[in-house]
Amino acid sequence: MKNDSPFHRMPERCGLSRREFLWRSGGGLGGLALASLLGTDRALATDGLLTGKLQYPAKAKRMVQFFMAGAASHIDLFDYKPELVKRDGQPSDFGEHVEAFQNGLGPWLKPVWDFRPYGQSGKMLSEVVAPLGSVVDDMAFIHNVVGKSGVHSSATLLQATGFQLPGFPGAGCWVSYGLGSMNDNLPTFVVLPDHRGFASNGVKNWDSAFLPSQHSGTIIYPGTATPIADLFPNKAGNYITQEGESAAQRLMADLNREHAATREGDQRLEARIRSYELAAKMQLAAPEALDLKTEPEHILKLYGLDRGAQTWPKEINAEEENFYFSQKCLAARRLLERGVRFVQVWSGNDNGFPRRNWDSHEDVRRDHGPLARGMARGCAAFIQDLKQRGMLEDTIILWTTEFGRMPSSQGGKGRDHNPYVFTNWLCGGGIKGGTTHGESDQWGYKPLDRKHPTEVYDIHATLLRQLGIDHTKLTYRHNGIDRRLTDVHGHVIEELIA
């Protein structure tokens, strides 16, 4: 009986790339034979849905996302509010009822650090992020981003996946799905979490959800013995030796090929053989990529990594934050150089004590200080590093957080959640530098023009545009809906495009 439902979808056929098609009709060719058919450099990459079919000329080939977990205060970092300086200490009055998250409606609290102008654009930056002053003319700030919730878990998911509920793919997953990978020795989408723990909802922020699972973010911990989980045998496997491994690989390949020879037409068998070959490649490629010690001295100095790991005090401090954040930034640059498509760097973990995230309810100076100094040093070095290598023009960088913080104080020295407005910045990948798009009101409480805020959908639409993709055309049918990163929203912010 013919199945002629227009909605019918054969799972085995959806998204069949040219490479997959060749696997099938090749009747079970070994990986090497196929590689020579496709030509060596093509054989190393996996096509995405839109490879060779981009809607726009791509300005960027790769992306980095810096995510400040806990809600970084736009007021104390990037969004200068002279009105708050003037009215510091006075009882706050927003002129309307405020839906506060907790009780952060104390007196106005001026930015904890002073702001000064930087660069040719004269952008006002807090001195706690002074290192970014050296690259501010390459940065584009958006001060009128709004969220939907002041709750960390849903707000983090919204910025990471475009949806507030779990079950939707991370932005990096969509990019991997759309563009494919640039090599197979390393994962396409890499996640560098805060070494102290995950942000709210952890892996769900970069999970592939309903997209094919190879698009999930792969966690990497630079500077550790096993940077990727199971990259090397667990210590319980002390009977495993390097020679034995090579012999095992050869033996498995032979037996698997013999097995596949009498089971023609099942492409999975060949694909699995290949996956073991790639695993062996990854065992070499990943440690090489993460070997920061091979970097020249001036690069290590740029990132503040020249002194290496130290013993640091127990209290949160700028040197330690700089070390760990910069380590991730330098690792990110090396991974991008080696063909990783999307790297997501997290700063700050969930709510443990002592506080190690941006959720400064109690004391902005105490937590934001070290985190911001570390972040600014790392990001500035990263941007300069990319620029020197000619990689900034085709690498798009997004800095984001789940929401902002209130201009009124909480408990004297802290700030409560502010989902009503916060700041993102973009850099590279054809984004216009030295600009500010969208302002917040005089307090940094809500957008200045409340009818025209910027939403995460607009940011994502713009990022995809720079990658050559029309955000409405990168879709995946799931449960009867053509899903996309931007849901049914989003417009490209043309003013940000150079």
Place this chain on the structure above:
Amino acid sequence: MNRVWQYHFGRGLVTTPNDFGRNGALPSHPELLDWLASDFRDSGGSLKQLHRLIVTSATYKQVSTSNAPGEKIDVDNALLWRQNRRKLEAEAVRDSVLAMSGKLDLTMGGPGWQDFVIEHPEHSPHYEYDLADPEDRKTWRRSIYRFIVRSQTQPWMTSLDCADPSMRVDRRNESLSALQALALLNDGFMVTQSRHFAERVEGEAPDVAGQVERAYRLAFGHAPSAADHEHLTAFAQANGLPNLCRVLLNLNEFIFVD
């Protein structure tokens, strides 16, 4: 009916199990689906009986070997002219490995087992899977008794496409990736059970050649060819039986059921 059919054959009679009707696919065998449903209703609604009915059927007992004429007519096997070769799901891989090593504890019922250590239980607990002990016998029971942490999925199970329980998943992904290969090669559970597998067969055959044959038979249900047996025995002699067992557990023949 459709879901049970999907679990046994790898695809449902309706390939969109969450969408029947106009938004979904049409059934490949509508009369069969109707008959299964009414028979289920009329015979008292026993799933066990349904499972027995399906797995003792001639359709289920077919081999999965393909052929050119069949592929010409129905390459996706919608009409089930042969069986579908199944990739074992995460739970089945885990249980099968334990069955090989002889460590599978079939005790039924009771509290689930946990393969993690909880840190910071007072607020935002961390579920540290890396700190779990692969030699913890409580974790050698069937996967159905695994304590599932919805907020932080178990990485090894996830690498084998175990679905995230905080999502509605009508049909699991079936992935093949370098990360999955690494998980099966190097994870603490796998390397530990490979050693136990070796210890088991050492007690069941007098010499290496015999132990290799025994391990192979346990894993695949048939004797190895003479050539394969020779190569595997040579490997075992050079690298030890645990390594040999680890190889067997990583082969396609272990993961794909014909």
